[in-house]
Amino acid sequence: MTKIKTLADLERIKNEMRSDKDLNGSQDNSENAVKIKVGMGTSGIASGARDVMDFLIEALEKRNIEALVSQTGDMGYSYAEPTIEVRKPGQKPIVFGYVDVKKADLIIEKYIKLGEEVEGIIPVNYQTIDD
């Protein structure tokens, strides 16, 4: 790993990440991949987020759906844990709550494959620093 010495080095990593390389930074064209983030703070894990993440990784591969599944921190919706965010290519991300393995299966089959609505969507209720 080359060390970061200048602001340009930061910019370079930022651009690399933008150009949709996978999480390890290796060349993997993932523009067409579904991106899923699983809320893995303590409360998420305690509610079963790890099982959901394992299931998603396995099921998406078995069903030949190009996807990147990664962990993230607490999304803040403790009442609806486990929570996942799904971003289909070219679409806005959607956060689902109360996601157990069964619900994750439903999200793959209905929302990801067919674009149909699945219950448990948590609407965005905050502004970001860039809004």
Next chain:
Amino acid sequence: MTNLGGNKMSRHKQIRIALNNCGVIDPENIREYIARDGYLALGKCLTEMKPDDIIREIKDSGLRGRGGGGFPAGLKWEIAAKNQADQKYVVCNADEGDPGAFMDRSILEGDPHAVIEAMAICGYSMGATKGLIYIRAEYPLAIKRLKIAIDQAREFGLLGKNIFKTDFEFDIELRYGAGAFVCGEETALIHSMEGLRGEPTIKPPYPAESGYLEKPTNVNNVETYANVPIILRKGANWFNKIGTEKSKGTKVFALAGKIKNVGLVEVPMGTTLREVIYEIGGGIENDKKFKAVQTGGPSGGCLTEKHLDTPIDFDNLVQAGSMMGSGGMIVMDEDNCMVSVAKFYLDFTVEESCGKCSPCRIGNKRLYELLDRITQGKGEMEDLKRLRNMSNVIKDTSLCGLGQTSPNPVLSTLDNFYDEYVAHVTDKKCPAGECKDLMTYFVIEENCVGCTACARVCPVGAITGEKKEVHYINPEICIKCGACEERCKFDAIIVK
């Protein structure tokens, strides 16, 4: 440009600043942090700004300590910067201990690099090369992610020597707390890190003058640091447009208790309790009636219906008889007994008092005993005066913040729910129906068919009666477990 100040133009009640990356990036991947402009503030500070400029920026932003006290962060940094020494320390207080609070844990688990970056910036501005994070051992996931983050920052050259090709060096170590509540007090925290007993000492000297190993030390809380990189990236003038006149920016709260949407929220200072509880929190669970909201943990107080439209900031909450604290917000409904709530917090304080000064060690214990007596129906009206007097003495004479604030839950419930105390003392009744000692189970004769189901389920044999005849509950034996009421199919047992 969106106007972030005031709620008029904003689409949402929440703005995520401290939680900017939380639930967005993979906390175990530094590249994702960098992709969201992470370490840009550190880079700019080291290559384009002088330490004084940074301190001025933090001062101008109006950022106040998010751990509870609300001391201006920039001023703290400035004092630590002015004190000369061969070594100085930057400390992060991650000893989150209020019951029901998990703001700092979530930030560390979700965005550890923000804290690391802020500590390095603080080190540069005050002339310190060493950082210490005091984190409770009960937070294993936060510890794991912090360790990964620190290793990655070192690997990328963002911690260590010659950061951004400058002479500045900085590194961070973890120190583990054993979960003593008082160690969140900065002098006790420092003693604990030194390997001494976690006891507070009188200030001054303040840590900024003589802290860890008697060197100038800056102690800030996790959430305070999490704001710093964004303030420096977006500018003090961006930050200080959010919030109220004296409390700038946002505050993260852990919403808990009898509320529908339990979770983390981050709102601009000046948002009202009503907006947080009803609009963001979704209102009270099971559509019960709102009774009180506890803020500030064991140091805070209970606010009621009449405070719901109070804009939340450091000064308003104190004026209302509570405090900001670190951000725990526990909502209570009509079924919560306020004397029991006060007792719960006192129980916590008695357990957590370090025992060094007698007002806190003995006084809180006596307060607890008085409350216990009242919840058992053995209290007298005189006890209510005793509670108030003793609370004031403990507040005035305790050594540190723990004792100086521990009677707050008692005082605020006395102020706001005096009638409920009186009901316990004179009527020997608990209006909320929570104090078991004040409840009696009765058989309604007309409804009882003599099926004997209640007598069979009673674990202590308190219920007698012949088959097909009215049964009787002996109050002397009854332990008020409620099993009979649950079992009865004829609604023949009630509790009063």
